[in-house]
Amino acid sequence: MKKYWAIFKISWxxxxxxxxxxxxxxxxxxxxxxxxxxxxxxxxxxxxxFSSYSQIELFTYVFGANLLRSVIFGSQSRQTASEINDxxxxxxxxxxxxxxxxxxxxxxxxxxxxxxxxVIETLVLAFLLGVKxxxxxxxxxxxxxxxxxxxxxxxxxxxxxxxxxxxxxxEADGPRFLFEWLLEFSSGAYFPLDILRGLIFTALSCLPFxxxxxxxxxxxxxxxxxxxxxLGLGIETAWLALSLWLIYVVWRRxxxxxxxxxx
Amino acid sequence: xxxxxxxxxxxxxxxxxxxxGFIQSLKGLFRREKLYAQAVSEINFSIEEGELVGFLGPxxxxxxxxxxxxxxxxxxxxxxxxxxxYVPWKRQAAYQKQFALIMxxxxxxxxxxxxxxxxxxxxxxxxxxxxEFGKNLDELVDLLGVREILSVPVRKLSLGQRxxxxxxxxxxxxxxxxxxxxxxxGLDVVAQKNIRDFIKRYNREKKTxxxxxxxxxxxxxxLCERVIIIDHSRILYDxxxxxxxxxxxxHKQLTVTFNDHGVSREQVERFGELAEFSPYKIVIRVxxxxxxxxxxxxxxSELPVDDILIDEVEIDEVVRRIxxxxx
Numbered sequence: 142m143k144k145y146w147a148i149f150k151i152s153w154x155x156x157x158x159x160x161x162x163x164x165x166x167x168x169x170x171x172x173x174x175x176x177x178x179x180x181x182x183x184x185x186x187x188x189x190x191f192s193s194y195s196q197i198e199l200f201t202y203v204f205g206a207n208l209l210r211s212v213i214f215g216s217q218s219r220q221t222a223s224e225i226n227d228x229x230x231x232x233x234x235x236x237x238x239x240x241x242x243x244x245x246x247x248x249x250x251x252x253x254x255x256x257x258x259x260v261i262e263t264l265v266l267a268f269l270l271g272v273k274x275x276x277x278x279x280x281x282x283x284x285x286x287x288x289x290x291x292x293x294x295x296x297x298x299x300x301x302x303x304x305x306x307x308x309x310x311x312e313a314d315g316p317r318f319l320f321e322w323l324l325e326f327s328s329g330a331y332f333p334l335d336i337l338r339g340l341i342f343t344a345l346s347c348l349p350f351x352x353x354x355x356x357x358x359x360x361x362x363x364x365x366x367x368x369x370x371x372l373g374l375g376i377e378t379a380w381l382a383l384s385l386w387l388i389y390v391v392w393r394r395x396x397x398x399x400x401x402x403x404x
Numbered sequence: 405x406x407x408x409x410x411x412x413x414x415x416x417x418x419x420x421x422x423x424x425g426f427i428q429s430l431k432g433l434f435r436r437e438k439l440y441a442q443a444v445s446e447i448n449f450s451i452e453e454g455e456l457v458g459f460l461g462p463x464x465x466x467x468x469x470x471x472x473x474x475x476x477x478x479x480x481x482x483x484x485x486x487x488x489x490y491v492p493w494k495r496q497a498a499y500q501k502q503f504a505l506i507m508x509x510x511x512x513x514x515x516x517x518x519x520x521x522x523x524x525x526x527x528x529x530x531x532x533x534x535x536e537f538g539k540n541l542d543e544l545v546d547l548l549g550v551r552e553i554l555s556v557p558v559r560k561l562s563l564g565q566r567x568x569x570x571x572x573x574x575x576x577x578x579x580x581x582x583x584x585x586x587x588x589x590g591l592d593v594v595a596q597k598n599i600r601d602f603i604k605r606y607n608r609e610k611k612t613x614x615x616x617x618x619x620x621x622x623x624x625x626x627l628c629e630r631v632i633i634i635d636h637s638r639i640l641y642d643x644x645x646x647x648x649x650x651x652x653x654x655h656k657q658l659t660v661t662f663n664d665h666g667v668s669r670e671q672v673e674r675f676g677e678l679a680e681f682s683p684y685k686i687v688i689r690v691x692x693x694x695x696x697x698x699x700x701x702x703x704x705s706e707l708p709v710d711d712i713l714i715d716e717v718e719i720d721e722v723v724r725r726i727x728x729x730x731x
Binding site for chain 2: 396
């Protein structure tokens with residue numbers, strides 16, 4: 142375990158080496174957040190609500206999604222594809238080190254840093270804009286925390302799985318693009334998914350992305366009945382278990398295909 | 405008992421045919437032809453503990469592929485290999501803690517951070533006890549003379565300094581087997597010599613088994629008593645470097661210098677194949693068995709001979725000829 146903690150620490154140091162990159166990344170987040178804030182503000186200006194959401198609930202959703210994006214959507218698992226293609230992956234195979242564990246440690250380091258900045262951004266912007274947030278029911282706090290942790294793991298595992306396509310093709314960017322597009326739309330990163338209703342909402346609820354942003358925020362806003370919270374967490378765990386099993390299978394096959402190009 | 409044993413080891417790469425041009429690229433979207441490239445073909449060798457063996461071969465001969473299989477990066481297409489009793493591609497931690505692979509063309513240190521950070525990370529990865537880490541690090545840092553650059557980000561180091569740090573990172577856990585893939589590539593002659601001297605000393609003192617690949621014959625001549633020559637995925641020669649000349653160099657070289665009057669080309673052509681010519685110095689190639697007779701004939705001739713030397717053909721030349729003959 143100490144080796145992964147060491148990777149966590151060294152990854153932190155590396156992130157802080159590129160301060161401008163970090164700041165630009167955060168600036169992008171602030172712009173997206175402001176954009177969404179003004180869109181929802183204009184849509185709720187007259188009636189004070191949109192669909193089944195009050196203005197306060199929508200603002201809570203938008204600011205909450207900003208926080209969750211920073212915690213959940215990492216970039217380290219994405220880099221695995223280029224590591225496989227440029228040979229950096231080989232360095233991990235040489236050492237008594239689990240690549241999946243090492244990348245996860247890097248991801249946690251990046252996410253913890255981004256969460257720190259996201260909390261500051263959210264609080265400062267909320268103060269400047271005079272935004273008020275809805276409060277969660279105390280009983281939902283533990284399921285929310287559990288759900289966020291599961292979402293962090295689920296996103297990482299799904300993204301790592303997509304990156305492993307690089308074992309078979311140098312063109313892992315195409316599937317990655319599709320993945321990102323599906324993810325942004327169907328995770329609820331920009332709007333609460335139940336606004337869509339009907340068949341589209343049902344279809345989206347069948348995807349694992351549904352549980353990444355929309356589900357924890359819906360628990361927070363009290364939009365999900367208590368019994369269904371635990372059912373949802375069970376389904377999310379099942380998605381995680383299935384993805385981990387797929388990684389195990391793909392990893393074993395992929396390694397036999399790996400040609401160690403780039404070294 | 406050999407520390408490295410390789411039996412009928414083979415590796416075939418699969419790839420798709422790619423015709424040049426836009427139209428062909430479009431066609432490739434619908435139909436692609438799969439091709440196979442034999443990188444290593446049923447090679448056999450064994451290496452004893454403490455040996456320093458040179459792997460020689462032109463680009464694409466199969467040297468690096470062999471090292472990749474022995475270090476567990478690649479699964480072979482066929483055959484067997486055992487290093488320290490382990491099957492490398494099973495990648496057991498017990499094996500990984502006992503070997504290291506250094507690649508001259510691939511950086512294994514954290515690029516944006518000082519090398520010291522990578523050393524500390526390796527300490528944790530290889531689970532090296534604190535006292536042992538401190539002792540090994542001090543020893544290696546002093547041997548390679550890099551104490552003053554340990555806190556400089558790796559990206560700011562020269563190639564020679566970086567390679568020294570790569571060596572330290574790879575040797576901190578005291579590997580029993582070391583694979584060195586082109587460790588001196590791109591280095592200037594001084595840096596090349598420093599790295600060579602270090603490898604020689606390390607092998608002598610620690611009895612580490614080393615396989616070295618290099619394009620620089622100086623590396624091989626200086627370090628390796630035994631060489632394995634590989635080309636077109638097959639082993640062409642496995643034996644002592646010195647015996648390579650006897651086996652493959654059918655000729656010896658006579659270097660003759662002349663005094664002030666000099667000679668003409670016509671006067672010396674009859675003694676053998678002229679490799680170099682100037683009126684005051686010639687180099688001629690003659691069959692090994694006829695070298696003494698040719699030297700005697702030159703001395704007995706009317707030519708104004710000042711000095712005569714009978715040499716073996718340079719090892720570089722022998723290796724070049726071996727590769728040329730197999731093409």
